[in-house]
Amino acid sequence: MPQHARQQERPLWFCLYLPRLGLELFTRSLVDAGAAKPAALIAQHRLCQLNGAAQARGLRPGQSLATAQSICPGLAVAWREVDREAAALAHLADWAWRFTPRVSLAPPDALLLEISGSLRLFRGLDRLQQQILAGIRELGYSGLPGMAPTPLAAVALARAGLCPDPEALAAELDFEQNEHGSLRQAWTQAVAQAVRPLLAHLPLDHLDLPAAEQQRLAAMGLRTVAELLRLPRAALGRRFGRQLLDHLDRLTGRRPDPREPVLPAPAFNAELHFLEDVSHKNALVFPMRRLIGELADWLRVRQLASSHLCWSLRHPRHGEHRIEVRCAQPQRDPIRFLELSRLHLERSAGLPEVAALALQVEALEAHGGRPDTLFPLLGEEDGDPAALIDLLSARLGREACLGILPADDHLPEQAWQTLMPGAVRKGNRITSEPGPETGASLGPRPLWLLDPPQPLTSRDGQPYWHGALTLQRGPERLDVMPWRPARLPEPCLGPRDYWVARHRQGGHCWIFQNLSNQRWFLHGLFA
Amino acid sequence: MTLPIENLLQHRHLWRATDGLEAERGTLTTGFAHLDAVLAGGGWPTDGVTEIIGDTPGVGELRLLLPALAELSQRRQRWVAWVAPPWLPYAPALAAAGVDVKRVLLIHPKRHQDLLWATEQALKSGTCSAVLSWPDPRHLRHADLRRLQLAAREGDSWGVLFRPEAAAEQPSPAELRLRLAADPEQTDGTGLRLRVIKRRGGWPSEELPIRFDDLLTRRLAGPEQAAALRQLALWQPPSSSRVAHPRGISGAAGKPPAPIAAGQGARP
Numbered sequence: 043m044p045q046h047a048r049q050q051e052r053p054l055w056f057c058l059y060l061p062r063l064g065l066e067l068f069t070r071s072l073v074d075a076g077a078a079k080p081a082a083l084i085a086q087h088r089l090c091q092l093n094g095a096a097q098a099r100g101l102r103p104g105q106s107l108a109t110a111q112s113i114c115p116g117l118a119v120a121w122r123e124v125d126r127e128a129a130a131l132a133h134l135a136d137w138a139w140r141f142t143p144r145v146s147l148a149p150p151d152a153l154l155l156e157i158s159g160s161l162r163l164f165r166g167l168d169r170l171q172q173q174i175l176a177g178i179r180e181l182g183y184s185g186l187p188g189m190a191p192t193p194l195a196a197v198a199l200a201r202a203g204l205c206p207d208p209e210a211l212a213a214e215l216d217f218e219q220n221e222h223g224s225l226r227q228a229w230t231q232a233v234a235q236a237v238r239p240l241l242a243h244l245p246l247d248h249l250d251l252p253a254a255e256q257q258r259l260a261a262m263g264l265r266t267v268a269e270l271l272r273l274p275r276a277a278l279g280r281r282f283g284r285q286l287l288d289h290l291d292r293l294t295g296r297r298p299d300p301r302e303p304v305l306p307a308p309a310f311n312a313e314l315h316f317l318e319d320v321s322h323k324n325a326l327v328f329p330m331r332r333l334i335g336e337l338a339d340w341l342r343v344r345q346l347a348s349s350h351l352c353w354s355l356r357h358p359r360h361g362e363h364r365i366e367v368r369c370a371q372p373q374r375d376p377i378r379f380l381e382l383s384r385l386h387l388e389r390s391a392g393l394p395e396v397a398a399l400a401l402q403v404e405a406l407e408a409h410g411g412r413p414d415t416l417f418p419l420l421g422e423e424d425g426d427p428a429a430l431i432d433l434l435s436a437r438l439g440r441e442a443c444l445g446i447l448p449a450d451d452h453l454p455e456q457a458w459q460t461l462m463p464g465a466v467r468k469g470n471r472i473t474s475e476p477g478p479e480t481g482a483s484l485g486p487r488p489l490w491l492l493d494p495p496q497p498l499t500s501r502d503g504q505p506y507w508h509g510a511l512t513l514q515r516g517p518e519r520l521d522v523m524p525w526r527p528a529r530l531p532e533p534c535l536g537p538r539d540y541w542v543a544r545h546r547q548g549g550h551c552w553i554f555q556n557l558s559n560q561r562w563f564l565h566g567l568f569a
Numbered sequence: 570m571t572l573p574i575e576n577l578l579q580h581r582h583l584w585r586a587t588d589g590l591e592a593e594r595g596t597l598t599t600g601f602a603h604l605d606a607v608l609a610g611g612g613w614p615t616d617g618v619t620e621i622i623g624d625t626p627g628v629g630e631l632r633l634l635l636p637a638l639a640e641l642s643q644r645r646q647r648w649v650a651w652v653a654p655p656w657l658p659y660a661p662a663l664a665a666a667g668v669d670v671k672r673v674l675l676i677h678p679k680r681h682q683d684l685l686w687a688t689e690q691a692l693k694s695g696t697c698s699a700v701l702s703w704p705d706p707r708h709l710r711h712a713d714l715r716r717l718q719l720a721a722r723e724g725d726s727w728g729v730l731f732r733p734e735a736a737a738e739q740p741s742p743a744e745l746r747l748r749l750a751a752d753p754e755q756t757d758g759t760g761l762r763l764r765v766i767k768r769r770g771g772w773p774s775e776e777l778p779i780r781f782d783d784l785l786t787r788r789l790a791g792p793e794q795a796a797a798l799r800q801l802a803l804w805q806p807p808s809s810s811r812v813a814h815p816r817g818i819s820g821a822a823g824k825p826p827a828p829i830a831a832g833q834g835a836r837p
Contacts, residue, residue, distance in 0.1 A: 427648060430694045434676060434687055444675040448660040458660035463648070463674045487665065489631045490656035548751020548761075549627025566659060567627035 054158040054167075057188035058138065058174060059200035063151045064127050065091040068120045070182025071314040071329045071399070080114050081317060085122040118317045124150065126315070133312055135304040137181070137336070140343045141174060146193075146301035152200060154193050154301060167208040181336065190237045193301055194250070194293045198267075202248040204240045211236045241293075242268035251289065255282060267293070310340050310348075313400040319357065320396045323387055326355075330383050331376075333401040338376035347372035347409040351379060352402045353386075360394035367436070370428035372407040378429060385436035431463050452520060454565060455493060485518040486542060488552040488566030494531055495563035498553065505553055505562035509546030516541035520554075533561055542568070595725070600636025601779055608745065609769035613637050615698070617744030618718045618728040622737045622766070626655070628751050629761040632781050634701075634729060639667035641698040641727070648674040650691045652702040653684050672698075681708045685717075692720035692728050699727040706733050711740070718742045737766060744769060752778060 060066070065083040072079070080096035082089045089105050099114040110117055127150060135153055138145045141164070144156035157170060164170035171187055178185040188200025189211060199205060244267045246259055264270050270278075271290065279287045291297035314329045330353075341347060351367040367382050387393075434443050445463035449456060498505045505511045517539035536558030543553050552566035577583060596610035605611045613619060621630050642649050649672050651658055660670050676691070678684040681704070688702040700721075704713075709732075721728040721744075730743065737748050746767040752760045759781055765774035 427646065427696045430648065430650075430691060430696045431674075433690055433694070438676070438678050438683055438687060442677050442679070444677070446658065446660045446663075446670055446673055446675060448664045448670060454659070454661075458657070460675075487659060487662040488627075489635075489659055489662050489666075490627070490654075491659040493657050545627070547625040547628075548753070549625045549629075551627055567656065569627050569629065569631040 052158055053156055053191055054161075055190055055193045055196040056155040056157045056171070056174065057148065057190075057193070057196035057200040058134075058153040058155065058178060059186040059188060059197070060131075060134075060151045060153075060178075060183050061186060062091045062093070062184055063130065064122050065093060065120065066183045067126060067130050068315050068317045069093060071316050071332065073328050079118055079317075080116060081118040081120070082110060083122050084119050090122060120315070120317055127151070129313070132304070133307075134178075134181075134183075136307045137177070137340070138174070139304070139306050141170065144301075144303045146303055148193070148197050152197055154196065156301075167211060171208050182332070190241070192293060192295045193299050194289070195237060195241055195295075197250070198244055198248045198293070199237070199240060202244050204244065206236045206240055242266060242271075246270060249289070249293070251286070255286060258282070306344075309406065310337055310401070310403040312336055313398055315398045316396065321393075323393060326387060326396065326399060327380075327384060329399050330387070330401075331380055333399065334376045334379045334383065337401060337403060338374050338379065341374040341403075341406075341409070344406075345409050346406045347374045348403045348406050349373065350403070350405040351383065352404070353383065354400045354402065355393065355396045356398040356400065357395050358397060363390070363394060363396075365390055369432045371426070372405075372409070374409060378432065382432055382436045385433070389437065453522060454487070454491060454520075455495075458491070485540065486515075486552075486568070489569045490567040492565055492567075495534055495554070495565045497533065498562040498564050500562050503560075505543070505555075507545055507551065507553075507564055511543040511545055511551070511553065513541045513543050514550070517555075533559060534563065540565070597637050597640060597727070599633070600640075601633075604763065604777060604779065607765055607768070607771070607774045607777065609771060613727060614744040614769070615641075615727040616722055616725045618714070618721050618730060618742075620730045620732055620736070620741060620743045620746040621749060622732050622734060622746060623749035624734040625749075625751055628749050629779070629781060630731065630749055633747075633749070633761070633763070633779060634699075635666045635668065637727075638699060639669075642669040642672040643667070645698045646672075647696055647698040647726075648672055648691070650674045650676055650697045650700045652676045652688045652691065652700060653678060653704070654701070655703055681705045685709075685713050688728070689716055689720045691724075692717060692726045693724040695724045695726070697724065697726045699729065701729045701731070703731045706736060709736075711742075715742045718744065741767070743767065 062083075064085075065081060068083075069079075069081055077093070078095060079093075080099050080101070081093045082096050082101060083091040084107055087107050089101060089103050089107070089110050092101055092103060096114065096117060099117075101110050101114055101117070105113075107119065110119075131147060131149065131151070131153065135145050135147055138153050138155055142155050142157050142160045144159075146154045146156075148154050155174070157167075160170060161167055164173060167189075171189075175185055175187060186200050186203060187205045188196045188198070188202075189206050189208070190196040190199055246264060246267065247256055249256075249267070251259075259270065264273075271294070275287065278290075288297065292299040312333050314333060316329070320326060320329075337348075337351075349369045349372040353365040353367070355363040355365070365383070365386050367379070367386050369378070369382065373379075431443055443463050444460045447459045447461060449459045451457045498507050498511075500506060518541075519537060519539055521537040522535050533556065536556045538554040538556055540552060540554045542550055544550050550568040551564055552568065553562055553564050555562050595615045596608070596612035597615045598605050598612040599608070608614075621633070623630060638649055641647070649668070651673065654675065658673065658675070660673075663673065664670050674691075674697075676687050678687050684702070684704055688700055688704070691697045691700045702717075714730075717728055717730070720726075734748075737746075746765070748764045748766055750762050750764075752762045761779050763777045763779050765771075765777075767773065
């Protein structure tokens with residue numbers, strides 16, 4: 043039986059409920075998720091979500107902002123924005139995609155993961171649940187689990203804080219596959235064994251029903267799902283209409299409840315919001331580390347690497363400030379990303395206040411996947427040469443690091459080229475093999491070259507540089523052709539006679555006399 | 570009956586500076602046999618800082634390092650970094666001396682703090698076999714030198730600092746300190762005089778004459794010989810001028826190093 047069909051046959055839905063999603067959007071940018079600082083989310087001037095510290099100070103949801111601030115003067119508040127929460131939920135769905143390809147949204151604050159196909163990979167329900175919960179905690183959110191054979195039941199159980207014990211559930215699920223009977227039936231029965239008692243005691247207000255219907259049900263004295271299901275179906279249908287029956291059928295699995303899976307995002311795009319505006323660069327390092335950690339994780343599960351990070355520092359009044367981080371080679375090492383980003387951050391001047399930090403990565407490449415060596419000590423012990431280039435150019439600027447190559451040209455100024463370090467450039471003019479200039483066929487060449495040549499003073503035809511120069515060897519004549527590039531300063535044009543000369547202190551230099559104007563130039567030092 | 574000093578020497582808590590130096594640390598032959606002979610471990614300390622002290626530009630300070638740089642650039646997939654060189658390292662001359670110029674990395678920091686930072690990063694990154702640095706003598710503090718020495722140890726990298734004559738009198742944590750001066754007897758650029766100010770496991774040395782055997786000196790030998798060399802060179806394919814003789818690391822003090830750019834030891 044194909045895997046897909048099997049999942050259809052015996053679904054198991056895991057609901058990840060994020061009760062404080064709106065608030066944690068802000069607190070997760072703080073070290074330790076801001077556990078010590080009372081914080082609250084405000085909707086319509088009333089508290090709607092509180093963190094632990096705020097609850098400990100005696101604040102309760104529903105209090106007005108003025109009351110809350112008089113009880114707890116240091117309360118940090120954030121205003122609720124539904125769009126922002128929806129974006130965060132979508133980003134989390136992208137994250138959850140590592141556990142199963144069948145992730146769907148249960149707005150406004152829950153994710154649904156169909157995990158029956160992932161149980162074997164993650165070695166059991168218990169471990170999978172632990173991994174999901176640990177992962178969401180690492181991201182700075184608090185999540186509550188719920189599991190059931192139908193998505194609606196999973197969501198309702200999670201919202202009510204009633205999660206079936208994964209070990210008990212796993213024991214029920216561990217039945218022999220019966221090829222003759224209906225697998226779906228067996229599965230549903232097994233799950234029902236574990237889930238039904240919980241579902242039965244589920245208070246009705248955790249069902250996603252319209253408020254008017256909730257009130258009518260409560261007025262009839264119905265409290266739990268079990269009481270509702272005990273009523274005759276036809277009568278219930280007549281009173282409340284098709285919709286309630288439909289909802290109950292989807293809850294209990296009598297009707298299929300297909301969910302549209304979320305597709306993985308093609309690019310990484312994450313955002314962090316701050317409770318209070320950040321104006322100090324150091325305060326951005328922790329949020330940067332958090333986003334880079336997410337990015338590295340995201341790249342890892344997709345076997346991707348990137349060489350271009352784009353930070354955007356946003357503020358409603360000051361607009362957007364962008365910092366672009368480029369690496370010499372695509373990579374996914376969070377430590378290097380952070381180091382480079384820090385250096386770029388330190389370089390960028392005039393940083394305004396920041397209310398939100400976003401990281402976008404679009405230029406993605408397949409990760410080379412260099413395998414870990416079995417015996418690392420025996421293999422190549424050197425680091426990645428490109429890492430140093432990235433580091434240096436992040437602080438000093440890209441133009442501060444150069445490689446050099448000899449070029450085929452008899453004119454000393456033209457006999458070398460700079461290029462990006464480590465780059466391989468092939469052309470007819472530039473080769474890494476020594477050309478005629480580097481061979482033994484020409485005269486001695488200095489290790490230091492002055493570019494451009496430095497004009498020397500001369501008295502009676504005698505050149506001076508730190509005292510009189512003694513000509514020792516020469517001349518070697520090199521001619522500058524009239525069609526030479528205009529890079530050369532005017533006095534250097536013309537045929538030249540090169541000499542090795544000794545200066546007063548005992549060193550040797552390479553000088554030439556321009557035969558067209560008889561002027562002397564210092565062109566190199568034999569160091 | 571044994572002498573008290575021998576009893577003392579056998580005591581396991583007594584350590585002598587000459588013990589076990591060569592076994593632990595990496596060294597690389599300088600290419601000058603009699604210089605190797607005075608250096609601890611028989612060569613440049615490839616995981617420490619070497620200071621080259623002297624005021625005369627063009628005295629031969631680079632040619633002294635070239636055999637080792639050529640060897641390092643050919644043998645290891647690591648950079649040979651030049652931090653804030655005073656002039657441009659001339660690629661054809663480097664290539665002719667056997668240096669693999671693809672490994673050469675030029676770093677031009679704008680401020681002195683950046684220079685020190687770049688030198689330290691390059692040393693400790695573990696991606697540079699050698700880091701040549703020209704710090705500004707006015708701003709170099711003892712603590713900076715110490716940091717660089719530690720970075721060189723950490724990154725297993727050979728740091729070379731070029732410092733002025735005035736620095737010779739100041740204490741330094743560098744592994745090896747050499748003072749270079751022009752040789753007044755050899756005015757044709759064929760050599761220099763070198764004095765070891767500080768080395769591991771030894772006292773400062775006498776002045777050593779260093780003699781180079783390279784294109785400059787060969788050309789200076791005489792016009793007839795030069796003409797003959799030119800004739801010879803015309804018949805050689807250009808690539809044959811490049812040297813790629815791998816040499817062993819330490820312990821090769823007595824071995825004559827490989828040709829062209831390397832010195833062949835001093836004249837007694």
